[in-house]
Amino acid sequence: MRLSRSLIPTLKETPAEAQIASHRLMLRAGLVRQTSSGIYAWLPAGWKVLQNISRIVSEEQANIGAQEMLMPTVQSSELWKQSGRYDAYGPEMLRITDRHGRELLYGPTNEEMLTDLVRQSIKSYRDLPQCLFHIQWKFRDEVRPRFGVMRGREFLMKDAYSFDLDYEGAVVSYRKQMLAYMRTFQRLGLKAIPMVADTGPIGGNLSHEFIVLAPTGESGVFYDAAFEDIDWEKSNFNAHDPADLENFFQTATGSYAATDEKHDEAAWAEVPEARRREGRGIEVGHIFYFGTKYSEPMGLKVAGQDGGQLVPHMGSYGVGVSRLVGAIIEAFHDDAGIIWPDSVAPFPAVIINLKPGDAACDAMAEQAYAAFKGQALLDDRDERAGAKFADADLMGHPWQIVVGPRGAKTGVVELKRRSTGEKVEVSLEDALARIG
RNA sequence: CGGGACGUAGCACAGCCUGGUAGUGCGCCUGCUUCGGGAGCAGGAGGCCGGAGGUUCGAAUCCUCUCGUCCCGACCA
Numbered sequence: 043m044r045l046s047r048s049l050i051p052t053l054k055e056t057p058a059e060a061q062i063a064s065h066r067l068m069l070r071a072g073l074v075r076q077t078s079s080g081i082y083a084w085l086p087a088g089w090k091v092l093q094n095i096s097r098i099v100s101e102e103q104a105n106i107g108a109q110e111m112l113m114p115t116v117q118s119s120e121l122w123k124q125s126g127r128y129d130a131y132g133p134e135m136l137r138i139t140d141r142h143g144r145e146l147l148y149g150p151t152n153e154e155m156l157t158d159l160v161r162q163s164i165k166s167y168r169d170l171p172q173c174l175f176h177i178q179w180k181f182r183d184e185v186r187p188r189f190g191v192m193r194g195r196e197f198l199m200k201d202a203y204s205f206d207l208d209y210e211g212a213v214v215s216y217r218k219q220m221l222a223y224m225r226t227f228q229r230l231g232l233k234a235i236p237m238v239a240d241t242g243p244i245g246g247n248l249s250h251e252f253i254v255l256a257p258t259g260e261s262g263v264f265y266d267a268a269f270e271d272i273d274w275e276k277s278n279f280n281a282h283d284p285a286d287l288e289n290f291f292q293t294a295t296g297s298y299a300a301t302d303e304k305h306d307e308a309a310w311a312e313v314p315e316a317r318r319r320e321g322r323g324i325e326v327g328h329i330f331y332f333g334t335k336y337s338e339p340m341g342l343k344v345a346g347q348d349g350g351q352l353v354p355h356m357g358s359y360g361v362g363v364s365r366l367v368g369a370i371i372e373a374f375h376d377d378a379g380i381i382w383p384d385s386v387a388p389f390p391a392v393i394i395n396l397k398p399g400d401a402a403c404d405a406m407a408e409q410a411y412a413a414f415k416g417q418a419l420l421d422d423r424d425e426r427a428g429a430k431f432a433d434a435d436l437m438g439h440p441w442q443i444v445v446g447p448r449g450a451k452t453g454v455v456e457l458k459r460r461s462t463g464e465k466v467e468v469s470l471e472d473a474l475a476r477i478g
Numbered sequence: 479c480g481g482g483a484c485g486u487a488g489c490a491c492a493g494c495c496u497g498g499u500a501g502u503g504c505g506c507c508u509g510c511u512u513c514g515g516g517a518g519c520a521g522g523a524g525g526c527c528g529g530a531g532g533u534u535c536g537a538a539u540c541c542u543c544u545c546g547u548c549c550c551g552a553c554c555a
Contacts, residue, residue, distance in 0.1 A: 054504065054516065055489050059548055079547065133479095134554080151555090185479065185553070199555055251555095328555060362555035396514060428515040435515090446514060456514085 043086070043389070045421045050087050052433050062258050064371035065190030067380050071437045073367070073388075080187025080195030087437065088367070090388035092198060095230065095366050096177050098385060099200045102226040106218040106281045108173040108202050113152050113159075115179050119145035121154035124340050136181045148181040153336050153358055156203045160354075161342040167207050170344065170354060173215055175202030177363060189260075192324065192368040202359040207344075209333070212355040216248055216331050217291045218281045219359040223252055223327050224294060228274045230366065231383030232373060234326060235265055237299045241330070248331035248357075253301060253323035256372040260324060264305050266297035267317040301325075324369045331357040374461075380438030381461050389419040391441035391477055392434050398422050402450035406470060410443050410455070413474050435460065441477050443470075 043050075050072040059076075060066040068074050073088030084092055100110055116138070122128035128135075136148040149155070156174060164172065177200045184195050191197070204215035220236060227234035236250040253263055272293060279290040298313050300306060301323070310318070334353045336342070346352040367386075374381040384390070391414065395407035411420040419439065421430050427446075434442050444456040449467065457473040458465045468476070 051488085053489060057489065058484090058491090061549075076547090180555080182554070186549090186551095188549085193554080197555065201555085325555070360555050365555060394514095426513060426515085426517065428513095428517080431515045433516085444514080448514080 043416070043419050045392075045419055046423045048087075048419075049085055050437070051085070052436055060190065062189050062192075062372070063375055064192065064258075064368040067371050067375055067436070067438075068190055068368070071380055074191060076190075078195075080184055080193070082191055082194060082196070082364075087388040091367050091382075091386055092364060094386045094388070095363055095370075096198070096200070098229045099226050099361055099363060100177065102222045102229070103175050103200070103202060105225070106173070106222045108175050108219075108222070110176065111174055112176045113149075113155050113178060115149055115181070117147050117149045117152075117155055119147055121158050121340070122147065125154045125157075125336055126339060127154065134182050134184070136183050149178075150180055150182045151199075151358070151360075152176070152178075152201055153203065153356070154340065157336045157340050157342050157356070160205055161337075161340065164205070164342075164344055164354075166345050167347060167352060171204060171206045171211055171215060173202060173204040173218075175200055175359075190368055191364050192372075194364065197362060198364040200361040200363055204357045204359070205337075205342075205354045206356075207346075207352060207354060209355055212331050212333070212357055213248070214284070214287065216329060216357050216359075217287050219329050219357070220250065220294060221279055221281050221287065221290050223329070223359075223361070224274055224290075226361065227252065227254070227326070229385055230370060231385060232326070232366075232370065233270075235263070235269055235299050235323070236294055237263065237265075237301055238295075238304055239301075239328060240304070250295070250329050251301065251325050252327035252329075253299075254326050254369045254373060255321050255323050256369060257322055258324075258372050259322035261322065262302035262305075263300070263321055263323040264302070264310055265299035265319050266313045267319050268297040269299060270319075324365070324372060325362075326366050326369050327359075327361045329357065329359040331355070375438070378432070379436035382438040382440055384440045387438065387440050389439050390414065390417060391443055392419045392421055392437070392439040393443045393445065394421045394430050394434060396427050396430070396444065396446040398424055400447055400450070403445050403447055406450045406453075406455070407445045410445065410470055410474070413470075441473075443473055443477075 052072045053070045056066045057069050060069055072085055074082045074084055077083050119128050135150055138146040140146055179196055180199045181196050184193060187193055187195050206212040206215050232254045234252045234254050237253050239249040239251040241249040280286040298309055333355050337354045337356055343351045343353055370386060371380050393407050393410045395403050397403040411418060438460060440460055442458040449455055453469055454467050455470050455473050456465055456467050
């Protein structure tokens with residue numbers, strides 16, 4: 043994209059409503075604009091980030107065999123009455139009435155809908171297990187939206203649902219999702235720790251929250267430093283090998299980790315003092331096993347091997363995709379602005395033409411821009427150098443390729459790595475090669 | 479849902495107490511100078527002061543209602 047032709051409205055000053063770093067920076071970097079309390083429009087650069095995150099989430103879901111689909115945002119109240127949640131969900135559910143007086147709702151989640159879709163088509167144990175997911179906008183009428191996109195009312199969520207024959211199968215599905223989550227957060231550049239969460243009436247230990255460490259996080263966290271030593275990139279767990287999956291689960295949940303609500307002083311005292319870590323964190327994912335909570339009341343049954351009827355065991359698995367944008371910025375920013383991890387950056391690089399109109403600069407900048415096949419951002423604005431540098435740092439592009447009149451003559455650009463601040467003068471070819 | 483604030487130009491704010499017809503900085507437009515870390519000078523555009531009633535000769539300012547937004551707390555991806 044050419045910045046001169048783009049709607050990426052950066053701000054020098056911080057809008058008054060933004061209290062935390064990510065909210066401030068998302069507004070200042072021109073990623074989003076608020077349209078109502080807790081509801082945001084995603085401007086071009088912000089939308090690219092959201093898509094990049096979605097793609098990674100989606101790929102890791104596919105890696106464990108989950109199938110992507112898309113369910114509607116608007117749902118009928120009928121199914122929710124079957125599950126008993128139409129009343130139970132309360133005022134957080136946005137209820138709508140259509141012109142015929144039918145009760146509709148803007149979906150806060152999709153257990154009922156998918157259970158219905160599955161019961162229509164799945165009749166035999168041979169068809170299980172199944173795991174399906176979609177990435178779709180949700181609406182929860184939060185009492186108090188805040189922190190920008192981190193606690194919005196409308197938000198983008200990946201929600202997956204597993205259907206297994208029995209508890210043992212459901213546990214396997216659960217662990218696969220956990221593995222997919224660890225890989226997903228890893229690829230996003232985040233250090234996310236699974237922490238035991240409340241399971242509600244179902245009991246057991248099959249609910250985990252995934253907490254990203256960030257100093258501005260909402261919950262306090264306590265964890266054993268042993269977790270930090272796990273090299274997820276090298277540990278190549280195979281989701282489809284039972285022993286591997288078991289090994290993974292023990293690795294991921296084997297050491298102490300809890301949010302302040304579930305913190306257990308007795309267990310904490312057993313962690314060697316040198317390994318105790320305290321901090322703050324943001325919940326970016328939550329996974330549940332809930333047995334037959336929906337399959338039972340909604341009448342999802344399959345024929346078993348012996349001809350009898352079985353009620354499938356289910357689980358659901360959520361990732362707050364739009365919240366992740368905020369969480370990533372909370373984890374990666376400095377005084378000058380955002381520092382995007384390469385995997386989610388809206389543009390892999392910005393090419394800063396310091397002197398638009400100068401033949402040599404224009405030629406070199408265009409050459410660099412062409413090398414990215416339109417994926418990079420070209421700052422071709424007629425602005426002063428300082429403004430361009432400041433905006434580039436603010437927007438957080440992983441790489442800055444600076445084309446100036448000095449270097450344009452000798453075929454040299456300045457290549458800056460946003461994360462380290464390191465600058466080198468190299469040929470354009472070298473710069474492109476380093477960016478890869 | 480309890481508690482507390484605030485709505486004045488694209489952004490940040492002053493003016494309100496003590497009514498007299500709207501201002502500052504940044505941003506935006508034009509010109510000249512400048513030009514590798516948010517330039518200087520000169521000129522200019524942009525606001526029915528959130529909305530509706532009321533009081534008054536006169537309301538951004540006082541009163542009532544209303545809509546919107548934010549903050550603290552309890553709840554959630």
